[in-house]
Amino acid sequence: MGKAWIATIICLIASASAMAQEAALEQRLVLIGEVAPKSAREIARNDWSIGTETIDRDFSRYEAWRDYLGPLGAKHARLQSGWARTERQPGMYDFTWLDPVVAGIAADGVRPWFTLGFGNPAIPGGGSAQRDSDLPRGAARRAWLAYVRAIVTRYRDQVDYWELWNEPELIGKFTAEEFGEFAAETAQTVRSAQPDATISIAGFSGLGSAEGNAFIRQATRTFVARGGRGLAQVVGIHIYNPRPEGANDALDALIADLHTIDPGLVLRQGESGAPSINQPLFALSNLWWTEEAQAKWVLRRMLNDAARGMWTSVFTLTDLHYSVAAERGAGFNASQARKTAAVALNSKGLLETRRYDPSGRNDDKQVVRAKMGYRAMQSVTSIFDARLKPVAAPCRASDANVTVAAFRRDDGASAIVAWRSSDRPGEKPHHQSVDISCTGVRLADAPLYVDLLTSAVYRTDGVAESKGDTLQLTALPVYDAPVVVSDAVLVEMW
Structure with missing residues (x-):
């Protein structure tokens, strides 16, 4: 047999082998x-939450995204309490902006929960309505506690989880001890209005720094010393790492320390997300994000937390149209680049909005489409309910x-x-x-x-x-x- 025939036979055998391997693959x-996908009404229980924040400051609008909430499949949704929007005149509460939001979310089979936070410039000593607000002080503290009692009493049939203040360790206007005292006083007010409430001491985000770690632990010690063990059941954590799993060791160390303070405390991840574009402000800024990378980040955040048995909330449902002026003036935005940022769109939403205009004149918060992360999260909520x-x-x-x-x-x-x-x-x-x-x-x-x-x-x-x-x-x-x-x-x- 000639060499050509041998070569031909070898090629035929190799080809047949490759075809067999391909068929096997x-x-x-x-x-x-x-x-x-499963809507929230089709799911009995799960430990997934979605952020529906910033309505209180008109950075998003309920009417723009309400049709996307139920189909996502999360059974919980985070709101912010909006003291400044509700009490524009001392002692007079107007909840008409918030009532349809709470009722609408509940009607979709989703349990709303609140971060009680941000101040009220209408009350002397009440702080500001922005996320770098000081704690209410003096007579404003009494006004704050009265407002807390009013909002808890109003929504206690639909809401059973209350987080006390947003990322206090970043603000720099009060100490951990002062915050612990404030949070304990607020928690006692919540507990008196709703004895079976679930209360989170705060939504902390400083897990990645020595200063933040110290603040969380000291604030918790002060809280428990002031209010006793069992006053709160949760310590809320807002996790922002470029790699979602990057905080796991710090979380393990934190929960071990918290259990020496109050063995009944558990961690909940109350706010965490990634942008879909490179943006100059907010967590995980100035990194080259894409919509696909955002979706992967959200999936890894959710499954990482689920594997640890931790309740988790994705930030956020829709892109948020923050105020450029407010962000430029915030104390924690200290760099020159942040002080001069031209755009304060937070693209962590799973829904894309129509148009952001820093001046507000041509701003349009209407949703134009769901991003990849929305559909990806639907697949998680469809498979991973509370039984799994x-x-x-x-x-x-x-x-x-x-x-x-x-x-x-x-x-x-x-x-x-x-x-x-x-x-x-x-x-x-x-x-x-x-x-x-x-x-x-x-x-x-x-x-x-x-x-x-x-x-x-x-x-x-x-x-x-x-x-x-x-x-x-x-x-x-x-x-x-x-x-x-x-x-x-x-x-x-x-």
Whole structure:
């Protein structure tokens, strides 16, 4: 046989082998559908919240985004209390701006909750309506407590969770001790008006700095010394790291310290999000964000927190049209670039608004479309309701840069979530094949593979195998957004 014939036969064998491998790969993951979103009314309970903030300062408008809230699937929505908008004249409350918002959110099957915060310039000593406001002092403190009693009493049938002030450690106008005293006094007022309320000492965001860490711990010590253990059940944390998992070690250290102060305290993540464009102001500014990177960040924030058993709120539903003048004048915006910023659009929304105009003359907060992150979050809320809980099943990936978490319902239905967590979302978006083993969790035959970013659902063949009490996932495609391998019963498709 001539060399040409031998070469031809070798090529045919190689081609047949390649075709066989390709056919095998085609059968390992076969696209069969898309995750079907569930509205909040279709979900009994979950621990997902969405930010619906800043209506109090007219940086967003309820009417512009209300139709998008229920279909998102989050069962909780954060509001801000708007003291300055409600009490424009001392002692006279006008809740007509807020009543339809609270009622409308509740009608969508979503539980509203409030941050009680920001001051009131109509009250002498009441601070300002902006996010760098001082605490109300003197006679204004009595006016503040009267307002707190009024708003809690008014909405206690629809609202059961109250967070006390927003990011106090960033403001620089009072000490941790002063804030702890103020928060305890406020919490006692909430508790007297609603004895079964869930109360968060604050929404702190200083976890990444030594000063912030010290403020959180000292404020909590003062709060408990003033009000006693059990007055609050929660310490709220606002987490902003370029890599969502970057705060995990600090969170572990914080909860350990908080339990020495009050063993009943738990952490809730009350505000966290990422921009969809590079912006000059606000958290995670001056980084090159895209809409896809934002969606990946939100997914990683949600699944990271869920794996830790932590209730979490995504910031935010719609892009927010902040005041340029207010942001330029805020004390924590100290750099020259921030002091001269021309745009104060906060693009952390999952919905894009029509037009931002710094002058306000041609501003348009109407929603024009949902971003990628909106659809991605729908897939999370559709699959991960309150029945699906994190389990302490030891999981190990062949690549140490891959995070793996296991979840299980009481009926045994289970899911494994994996993503590459070593870099900021979008920096290294390539897929890789990873082997994963988990002990103490099993999947039924032919589990599904779900790409949460695209909502695509695939049938698997030869990906998962259970041996005794060990689950083995072989050559699983993983990248910098979470993927799910789950029992089919957990995933509804359309």
